[in-house]
Amino acid sequence: MSDGAEAVMRPDEASFRTVLGHFATGVTIITAMDGDVPCGLAANSFTSVSMDPPLVLFCVAKDSSTWPKIRAAGSFAVNILGDDQEDICRVFATRGADRFSRIGWRASGGSSSPLLHDALAYVDCSIETEYDAGDHVVVIGRVIELGVTAKGGPLLFYRGGYGRFEA
Ligand SMILES: Cc1cc2nc3c(=O)[nH]c(=O)nc-3n(C[C@H](O)[C@H](O)[C@H](O)COP(=O)(O)O)c2cc1C
Numbered sequence: 001m002s003d004g005a006e007a008v009m010r011p012d013e014a015s016f017r018t019v020l021g022h023f024a025t026g027v028t029i030i031t032a033m034d035g036d037v038p039c040g041l042a043a044n045s046f047t048s049v050s051m052d053p054p055l056v057l058f059c060v061a062k063d064s065s066t067w068p069k070i071r072a073a074g075s076f077a078v079n080i081l082g083d084d085q086e087d088i089c090r091v092f093a094t095r096g097a098d099r100f101s102r103i104g105w106r107a108s109g110g111s112s113s114p115l116l117h118d119a120l121a122y123v124d125c126s127i128e129t130e131y132d133a134g135d136h137v138v139v140i141g142r143v144i145e146l147g148v149t150a151k152g153g154p155l156l157f158y159r160g161g162y163g164r165f166e167a
Contacts, residue, residue, distance in 0.1 A: 017160075024158040027081045029092050030058055030066075031105070031114040032073040038100050038114040041066040042093040044157050045136075046078055054143035056123055059136040065095070067137065075111030075126045076141060079119040081155040083164040088116070089155060110144035121148045 009015035031040035045059035056078065060067045070076050081089055091097050104117040110124040125141030156163045 021159045024156055024163075027085075027089050027155045027157050027162075028058070029079040029081065029088065029116055029119070030060075030070065030076050031079060031116065032066075032070040032076045033107075033112060033114065034069040034073065038105060039066050039069045040079075040092055040099060040114065040116075042089045046080075049140065055128060056125060056141050056143060057138055058141075059133065059138050061136055063135075067139075070139075071127065071130075073111075073113070075113055075124075075144075076139075077108050077111065077113035077115055078123040078125065078141075079114075079116045080121045080123075082118060082120045082150055082152045083155045084152065085118065085155055086162045089162070108145060115149070118150050120150050120152060120154060122146060 009019065025044040026046070028043050028046045029040045030043050031038060033039070041060070041064060043058050043060065047057060049055040049057050058078070088103055091102060092099050105114040107113070108115050108122065108124040111126060113124055115122050123141070123143055124145040125143055128140040128142040130140065131138040153165045156165055
């Protein structure tokens with residue numbers, strides 16, 4: 001079935017971004033402790049993997065400056081953003097930004113990773129394993145502790161823009 005709008009493209013960077021951008025996702029901030037200093041980055045590659053044992057994953061670019069810190073910590077928290085936290089996402093996607101200057105946080109009970117104030121929910125993990133995958137690393141986390149921490153709708157990311165969920 002076709003409505004005539006299809007366009008077959010070779011997988012170059014532009015077509016990859018355009019086509020994969022049609023997959024709507026939520027937005028997370030992956031956080032960890034770099035010694036006494038919190039660190040984190042925005043990521044929409046988060047997904048659940050397994051219930052038994054409880055596993056999740058995210059993919060991180062090999063040139064990420066935060067990934068070596070998360071890896072050294074051996075644990076991370078996934079903070080699922082609400083639809084009023086677009087500005088937080090932008091800060092955590094900007095290199096050189098003082099990412100924790102505009103948001104409060106507390107240490108998780110499991111791994112002591114930063115849990116961001118007003119995030120919808122969190123998943124606290126230890127790093128189970130990692131897989132080399134092209135220009136990214138697939139990071140598998142074993143869930144230690146998790147919770148729903150705020151009411152409200154999720155922040156969504158679709159075709160390079162932000163939106164809200166409406167049933
Ligand atoms: C909505 C959104 C989702 C993103 N998802 C990812 C992701 O899943 N993995 C990743 O490595 N970078 C992702 N990024 C890009 C990083 O957040 C961005 O490159 C950041 O500056 C990386 O910081 P770092 O180099 O300090 O780690 C995303 C950015 C945005 C805005």
